[in-house]
Amino acid sequence: MTTTTHQLRVDIPAVAGLEAHVGNTPLLPLTHLASRLRPGVQVLAKAEWFNPGGSVKDRPALNIIRTAIDCGQLGQGQRLLDSTSGNMGIAYATFCAPLGIPVTLVMPSNASPERISILRSLGAELILSDPVEGSDGALRLARQMAADAPQRYFYANQYDNPANWEAHFWSTGPEILNQTGGAVTHFVAGLGTSGTLTGVGKYLRENNPHIRIIGIQPDRPMHGIEGLKHMPSAIRPGIYDPAFPDQLLHIQTETAYEMVRRLGRQEGLFVGISSGAAAAAALQIAAGLESGVVVTIFPDAGYKYLSNPEIWGG
Amino acid sequence: MPMPVIRIPTPLRSYVNGLSEIPVQGQTVAAAMENLLTQYPAMRPHLTNTNGQLRPFVNLFLGESNVRDLQGLETPLKEDDKLLLIPSIAGG
Numbered sequence: 244m245t246t247t248t249h250q251l252r253v254d255i256p257a258v259a260g261l262e263a264h265v266g267n268t269p270l271l272p273l274t275h276l277a278s279r280l281r282p283g284v285q286v287l288a289k290a291e292w293f294n295p296g297g298s299v300k301d302r303p304a305l306n307i308i309r310t311a312i313d314c315g316q317l318g319q320g321q322r323l324l325d326s327t328s329g330n331m332g333i334a335y336a337t338f339c340a341p342l343g344i345p346v347t348l349v350m351p352s353n354a355s356p357e358r359i360s361i362l363r364s365l366g367a368e369l370i371l372s373d374p375v376e377g378s379d380g381a382l383r384l385a386r387q388m389a390a391d392a393p394q395r396y397f398y399a400n401q402y403d404n405p406a407n408w409e410a411h412f413w414s415t416g417p418e419i420l421n422q423t424g425g426a427v428t429h430f431v432a433g434l435g436t437s438g439t440l441t442g443v444g445k446y447l448r449e450n451n452p453h454i455r456i457i458g459i460q461p462d463r464p465m466h467g468i469e470g471l472k473h474m475p476s477a478i479r480p481g482i483y484d485p486a487f488p489d490q491l492l493h494i495q496t497e498t499a500y501e502m503v504r505r506l507g508r509q510e511g512l513f514v515g516i517s518s519g520a521a522a523a524a525a526l527q528i529a530a531g532l533e534s535g536v537v538v539t540i541f542p543d544a545g546y547k548y549l550s551n552p553e554i555w556g557g
Numbered sequence: 558m559p560m561p562v563i564r565i566p567t568p569l570r571s572y573v574n575g576l577s578e579i580p581v582q583g584q585t586v587a588a589a590m591e592n593l594l595t596q597y598p599a600m601r602p603h604l605t606n607t608n609g610q611l612r613p614f615v616n617l618f619l620g621e622s623n624v625r626d627l628q629g630l631e632t633p634l635k636e637d638d639k640l641l642l643i644p645s646i647a648g649g
Contacts, residue, residue, distance in 0.1 A: 300649075328646040353616065353643050374618070375564045375577075377644040401649050435648035464568030465603045465644055467614025472648035476568040480648075496614050497606075553613035 261295040262338060265305050266414040268293040270422040270538070275509040276526060283534030286525050289419065292514070292544035296337040297330075299415075299542040303438050304334030306410035307399050308344070317397040322347050322368075324389055324396040326381035328435070328470055329358035330543055331401050336365035347396065349385040351377055357547045379478045402436050403481030411442025419443060419538050420450055427451075428535040431492075431525045433459045433471045433517045437483035439540055444487060458488040459524045467496040467553070470517040470542060492527060494520040500554050503545065515543040516554060559636040563593050566644040572599045578639075586617060587630035589640060604642075616643040 273286045280286070291299035311317035322345045323335055332348040339346045348362060352371035362369055370388070372381040382402065389398035401407050419427055430447055432440040437458070444456040461468045464476035474483070496516075503519035506512040518541035525539040548554055560580040565573050573579055579596065583589035590611070594601045604615050611617075617624045618641040624632045634640065 326649075328649055331649045351646050353618075354646055374643045375566050375641050377566055377568065378647045378649070379567055461647075463603050464571075465566065465615070466647075467612075467645045468647075469645050470648065473568065476571070477647060496612065500613065 260341065262305060264295050265301045266294070267418060270419070271512070273510060273522065273526070276505060276522065277529065280526075280529050281533055284529050284532045284537070285535075286522075286529045286537045286539070287423065288512075288518070288522065288525070288539050288541045289415065290512075291540060291542050294334075296334040297543060297546075298334065299439060299540060300330040300334040301337070302410040302414055303401060303404075303407040303436075304331055305338055306413075307401065307404055307406045308335070308338055308342075310406040311397055311399070312342075318342065318344060321397040322395060323399055324349075324385060325399040325401055326350065326372075326378065326385040327401070328378055329354055329362075329547065330470065332362055332367060333358070333365065335399065336362055336367040340366055347388075349381045349388070351381050355547055355550050357550060361547070378472070382478060401438070402478070405482060407436055407438035408442035408445070408482050411439050412446045413442075415439065415540075416443040416446025420447060423536055423538065425450070426536045427454065427538045429455045429457060429525075429528055429532075429537040431457045431459065431521060431528055431537060431539040433468075433521055433524075433540070433542070434474060434483070435470050435472055435517075436480045439542075441482055441484070441487060443540075455489045455528075456487065457490045457492060457524065457528060459492050459494055459520055461520075462493040462495050468494065468499050468516050468520050469548070470515070471520060492524045494523050498523050503554055504556055507545070512541070513545045514541050515545050515548055517542050561589055561634045561636060561638045561640060563589060563640045563642060566642055568644060569600060569603060569642070572603070573597045581640075584634055585630065586619075586624050586632045586634060586640060589634055590617070590630070614645055616645075617641065618643055 269290045277286045294301035324347045326349040346367040349370045351374045353374040372384045447454045461473045499519035502523045521539040525537045529537045562578045581589040581592040583592045
């Protein structure tokens with residue numbers, strides 16, 4: 244039988260591209276892990292791996308790209324340049340590919356093979372920096388590259404770029420307020436660039452001055468909570484104001500690993516290490532409450548960490 | 558006489574007087590690490606748990622290879638080897 248392709252064509256409404264699907268992620272309750280809390284206490288997590296690029300970083304990356312294009316700093320042949328631990332780079336590459344904007348990323352060479360493969364698949368140019376120098380070494384190298392070739396690069400500079408936290412002020416913050424019907428009492432988020440804590444926290448505090456904003460960081464300079472920064476021993480992001488959070492919680496790596504396993508086995512949530520830290524911190528805060536709604540952020544899923552056997556146990 | 562060297566990641570240099578490389582004695586990774594911790598005891602809680610075992614996120618590389626993929630802590634060291642103490646990737 245002969246078929247003709249024109250018979251398959253139908254009139255469909257204009258279909259939005261990937262950018263239109265950033266944000267509006269689900270807010271999920273922790274049920275089993277929160278079962279021993281007092282009846283009036285809830286713990287909710289934003290499932291940020293529902294973003295097209297697979298992480299919370301879609302939000303700031305898209306806002307940084309759009310802002311730079313609007314200002315004429317990007318889109319006229321410049322390469323987008325930044326240092327990254329992985330997720331921000333994946334987000335940049337995801338949105339720059341269809342725009343025809345080339346991307347150069349600096350990351351330590353011990354980045355997981357999953358991340359390196361994803362970034363190469365998306366066409367990003369990778370500069371792998373000295374692993375002993377860590378993320379700060381990658382940051383310093385990116386700064387130097389930008390200074391050496393300012394015409395070649397738009398240096399996105401996620402650590403100092405206000406478009407990072409503003410993305411959360413305009414999207415994640417309002418979503419949390421709407422999804423909880425304004426009932427959120429505590430917001431708990433990990434500190435990497437601090438963009439999420441700063442943007443969401445500012446929005447929620449504007450709407451409710453009594454809300455508690457709690458930052459999470461690793462308990463030690465040497466840690467395994469990828470994506471989070473131990474601020475006292477790292478280059479402090481320009482967008483981070485240490486006086487902004489009401490409280491800081493310090494989470495041990497082993498606690499985050501254990502919580503990642505429990506989230507998978509008890510809640511069906513296959514998440515990354517920083518989500519484990521977020522859950523541990525949110526549950527710690529919730530355990531001290533008589534009533535309240537504690538909201539946290541689960542930045543990504545567990546796929547990019549599968550090659551690390553220490554996380555998943557047997 | 559040449560000795561193996563351990564490269565120290567930036568966040569831990571404040572515990573070793575700011576040094577980036579520490580010469581150590583030892584013919585295996587385990588012996589070299591113990592020697593490092595004996596020289597600089599302030600490093601111990603950052604790298605080992607209460608049982609004295611290396612914490613699970615402490616990654617040691619010999620050249621391009623994680624020692625876990627070699628012979629683990631029993632991996633032999635030559636006198637001109639450089640052992641890299643690699644931090645996790647942080648932030649963004």
